[in-house]
Amino acid sequence: xxxxxxxxxxxxxxxxxxxxxxxxxxxxxxxxxxxxxxxxxxxxxxxxxxxxxxxxxxxxxxxxxxxxxxxxxxxxxxxxxxxxxxxxxxxxxxxxxxxxxxxxxxxxxxxxxxxxxxxxxxxxxxxxxxxxxxxxxxxxxxxxxxxxxxxxxxxxxxxxxxxxxxxxxxxxxxxxxxxxxxxxxxxxxxxxxxxxxxxxxxxxxxxxxxxxxxxxxxxxxxxxxxxxxxxxxxxxxxxxxxxxxxxxxxxxxxxxxxxxxxxxxxxxxxxxxxxxxxxxxxxxxxxxxxxxxxxxxxxxxxxxxxxxxxxxxxxxxxxxxxxxxxxxxxxxxxxxxxxxxxxxxxxxxxxxxxxxxxx
Numbered sequence: 001x002x003x004x005x006x007x008x009x010x011x012x013x014x015x016x017x018x019x020x021x022x023x024x025x026x027x028x029x030x031x032x033x034x035x036x037x038x039x040x041x042x043x044x045x046x047x048x049x050x051x052x053x054x055x056x057x058x059x060x061x062x063x064x065x066x067x068x069x070x071x072x073x074x075x076x077x078x079x080x081x082x083x084x085x086x087x088x089x090x091x092x093x094x095x096x097x098x099x100x101x102x103x104x105x106x107x108x109x110x111x112x113x114x115x116x117x118x119x120x121x122x123x124x125x126x127x128x129x130x131x132x133x134x135x136x137x138x139x140x141x142x143x144x145x146x147x148x149x150x151x152x153x154x155x156x157x158x159x160x161x162x163x164x165x166x167x168x169x170x171x172x173x174x175x176x177x178x179x180x181x182x183x184x185x186x187x188x189x190x191x192x193x194x195x196x197x198x199x200x201x202x203x204x205x206x207x208x209x210x211x212x213x214x215x216x217x218x219x220x221x222x223x224x225x226x227x228x229x230x231x232x233x234x235x236x237x238x239x240x241x242x243x244x245x246x247x248x249x250x251x252x253x254x255x256x257x258x259x260x261x262x263x264x265x266x267x268x269x270x271x272x273x274x275x276x277x278x279x280x281x282x283x284x285x286x287x288x289x290x291x292x293x294x295x296x297x298x299x300x301x302x303x304x305x306x307x308x309x310x311x312x313x314x315x316x317x318x319x320x321x322x323x324x325x326x327x328x329x330x331x332x333x334x335x336x337x338x339x340x341x342x343x344x345x346x347x348x349x350x351x352x353x354x355x356x357x358x359x
Contacts, residue, residue, distance in 0.1 A: 029184075030060070080106055138249075166275045305323050
């Protein structure tokens with residue numbers, strides 16, 4: 001393994017020498033961000049190779065307007081809000097589910113748990129707060145299908161599901177065209193397949209390499225990117241081939257396509273992204289919480305002083321935000337990047353403090 005690490009670092013050095021300046025590689029996925037910190041990878045990299053944290057944390061990119069809708073729904077006495085744990089603490093304009101001390105909020109581990117809540121409480125409408133990228137969307141689609149098949153009409157979905165490829169395109173088109181390459185997410189790629197990144201490569205000439213989350217996988221993914229930079233090429237690559245195929249999970253994608261369709265939805269910090277969010281198709285609109293309750297999601301401006309949007313775009317590192325470690329901490333989060341366990345700010349806060357204690 002030591003030889004592999006040394007070879008990888010020589011390839012990174014060679015790329016930096018060829019470029020003669022800084023190489024910016026974005027790790028799209030929040031799990032990559034945490035793994036890179038946890039395993040001490042950043043300090044070992046060449047000084048001119050910079051890792052940027054991207055918008056691959058679904059909690060972090062959920063717009064404040066979505067949180068406001070969630071809070072509005074939670075005010076209905078005849079509703080049960082079923083949500084993943086991280087979403088409880090994400091702040092909207094009127095606080096969070098946690099700070100509002102709402103008794104009708106239930107933390108679930110899956111969409112199936114939310115559906116079971118609806119079966120158990122037929123006198124309540126269960127609203128499942130559906131967030132996540134392509135990895136979690138199939139399970140939500142299955143739950144809607146089960147509700148339809150069983151006639152469970154007191155179940156609905158507030159969909160905040162996002163799509164990775166449109167976000168990558170939006171970043172390069174508008175937010176941060178200084179990204180030189182992408183370290184692509186392993187979990188999402190299991191579903192969409194490595195060939196899905198071909199449009200980013202062909203349109204923007206940026207290397208896209210899929211990697212797993214073990215330290216050696218990440219290092220080899222970065223090395224493969226650097227090999228392409230040395231060769232002057234941009235290709236789709238994968239060092240996670242035992243798990244990720246070129247075509248991905250076609251069955252899961254068919255299930256999603258049956259129930260969901262893309263639309264131009266809101267992303268926190270990134271604005272409206274064309275085709276970047278999923279909503280239920282007309283055939284299943286009766287399971288759409290917005291339709292059922294006649295609520296419109298209105299995008300919200302970022303909280304004053306919170307720079308989560310710039311962090312998610314790779315424009316700044318979390319410590320460059322004036323609120324970081326001051327007003328904004330995991331105990332008192334201002335923005336979602338400090339709330340989520342996969343948020344860049346939370347990772348910088350936790351592992352930066354560990355390094356300080358050791359030094």
